[in-house]
Amino acid sequence: MVKIGVLGLQGAVREHIRAIEESGAEAVTVKQPGQLAELDGLIIPGGESTTIRKLIDKYSFMDGLKEFAREGKPMFGTCAGLILLAKRVAGYEEPHIGAMDVTVERNSFGRQRESFEADLDINGVAEGFTAIFIRAPHIVEAGENVEILAKHNGRIVAAREGQFLGCSFHPELTPDHRLTTYFIEMVKEAREKNLV
Numbered sequence: 001m002v003k004i005g006v007l008g009l010q011g012a013v014r015e016h017i018r019a020i021e022e023s024g025a026e027a028v029t030v031k032q033p034g035q036l037a038e039l040d041g042l043i044i045p046g047g048e049s050t051t052i053r054k055l056i057d058k059y060s061f062m063d064g065l066k067e068f069a070r071e072g073k074p075m076f077g078t079c080a081g082l083i084l085l086a087k088r089v090a091g092y093e094e095p096h097i098g099a100m101d102v103t104v105e106r107n108s109f110g111r112q113r114e115s116f117e118a119d120l121d122i123n124g125v126a127e128g129f130t131a132i133f134i135r136a137p138h139i140v141e142a143g144e145n146v147e148i149l150a151k152h153n154g155r156i157v158a159a160r161e162g163q164f165l166g167c168s169f170h171p172e173l174t175p176d177h178r179l180t181t182y183f184i185e186m187v188k189e190a191r192e193k194n195l196v
Contacts, residue, residue, distance in 0.1 A: 002040040002187045005030040009055040011047025011080065015172035019180040025187070033064040041187035042068060044097075046079030046134065046170050049106065053084065053096055062097070069099035074163040074190050076183045082166035083137050090140055100164040101143030102156075107135050120169075122150040122158055126178040131157070131169035138168050163190055 001024075006016040008029035020027035020043070028035065036042070042065075044052075056062050069075060077085035077100070084096040088103040115134045121127045131152070139156035142148060150158035150167070157168040158179075165186060171179040 001026050002184065002191055003028060003038060004041045004043065004184065004187060005035060005039040006043045006045060007052075007061075007081075009047075009059070009061075010052050011045035012170060012172050013045055015170075016043050016045050016078075016180075019172045019177050020184070023177045023181045023184050025184045031059075033059065033061050036064045036068050039068075039073065040191050041074040041076070041183065043183070044075065044077045044081030044084050045172070046081060049080040049083040049096070052080055056084075056096070065097050066099070069097060069164070072163055072190060072194070074165070074183065074186045075099065076165040076186075078167055078172065079134065079136055079170055082139075082168060085164060085166050086139075087143075088141075100159075100161050100166055101146055102139045102159060102161070102166065103141040104137045105140050106137050118152050120150045120152060120157065122179065123148070125149060125158075125182045126176070129171075129176060129178060130174050131167075131171070132173045133157075133169050136168040139166070160186075 003026045005028045008031045017027040085100045086102050086104040087098045090105040120129045120131045146161040
């Protein structure tokens with residue numbers, strides 16, 4: 001069984017843990033950088049990207065997160081997690097982890113009160129997936145090796161590049177675990193490649 005961590009600094013950590021377990025994988029809340037070495041994959045949850053970044057720095061996670069990405073281990077960023085994974089953030093000079101070849105714009109669907117749900121078709125993953133958008137970012141530009149998985153009103157809201165998966169919405173807040181299952185399959189494939 002693969003072991004998937006959820007970065008446990010802020011955001012919908014418990015909901016991601018439940019989604020992973022209900023999808024048949026082992027889930028771990030990651031509170032210490034040393035735990036990263038034990039994982040096959042990592043989810044960076046939604047929340048507030050500035051706050052999560054401050055906590056990443058406070059608890060000395062950044063080097064470990066960048067190393068995790070370099071090792072080819074799968075990472076899945078949801079909402080704020082997508083901002084943290086992106087190589088470019090509109091209006092900011094420096095990225096955070098800077099692993100996924102996308103440019104992301106923060107809060108591009110409005111503030112908290114403009115939160116909404118939309119049914120999406122996620123290419124190769126799910127049709128009619130109910131996506132919950134809360135102060136969501138979107139992908140403004142994607143590099144040539146990035147596969148666009150879903151759009152909403154013409155804006156890119158889910159994408160994959162190799163072992164990196166990112167989405168603008170919160171899949172963990174619904175009982176539909178198809179996107180989490182898709183990530184678990186990515187983790188299994190990556191682990192099998194590394195074991196060969």
